[in-house]
Amino acid sequence: MEAYESEAWDAIGDPTRRAIMTCLAGQELAVGELADELPVSRPAVSQHLKVLKNAGLVAERTAGTRRIYRLNPAGVAALREQLETFWNRALTGYRKVAEDRNSRTRNTTDEQPKEEE
Amino acid sequence: MEAYESEAWDAIGDPTRRAIMTCLAGQELAVGELADELPVSRPAVSQHLKVLKNAGLVAERTAGTRRIYRLNPAGVAALREQLETFWNRALTGYRKVAEDRNSRTRNTTDEQPKEEE
DNA sequence: CCTATCCGTAAGTATACGCTTACCGTTCGT
């Protein structure tokens, strides 16, 4: 999270927007189709798509009256790279902590990782 | 975003929490130290740390009156894996779209990826 | 031209959320 004020990270902080991205990961979809798959109104989907588009995570094309949305791979790749950078940095920091803790008493709570799924 | 209702993804949707994680990626820190580095009050930091802890992204140990927080590598790794899975899936979907579009007329808007940093 | 479909956007609303100050329990040093 180097760019911790990043629009894209803000964007995926919302569960409905993550759901939209999950739908689009499978295939491109029109707004109405997305709305059919989600428990929110179509205008809500439009608003979310606008956020995602502004964050560079999705792109659109028009087909008649329809707007077809798809993921923007570059945007998703950027997220991935940022998380990777962060992860590498965290590993370095973690090793440092482990070394420090080899030489002193500690009182540790909540050591167990909490699984996300 | 397979687990799109995931607490951890919700958690990092907030810029202050991302900032906290960035600080902790460098080294473990006490609450007060974190508060010194961020433009929010110490109780605000506590509240954010609680969210991060419940999401499995940080862990704590006590040292006297101090609570020292650090990143939880397992939690961060889980995010990374989920994003990786999502990315692979998106790539598959993207290839499918590219194939579909080779055989039909399209009208594309906003094709350019928007850089995050 | 008329009608239907699609979808962006405006406006409104409820509420979640991120912030603050205040309080109080815990720990430690004197």
Add this chain to the structure above:
DNA sequence: ACGAACGGTAAGCGTATACTTACGGATAGG
């Protein structure tokens, strides 16, 4: 025992946000 430092939590507050309905422009078919 007392005071200082630390930090969790309660309570309050302002506002951003995610939702809704309504409106209207664009497109396409008859």
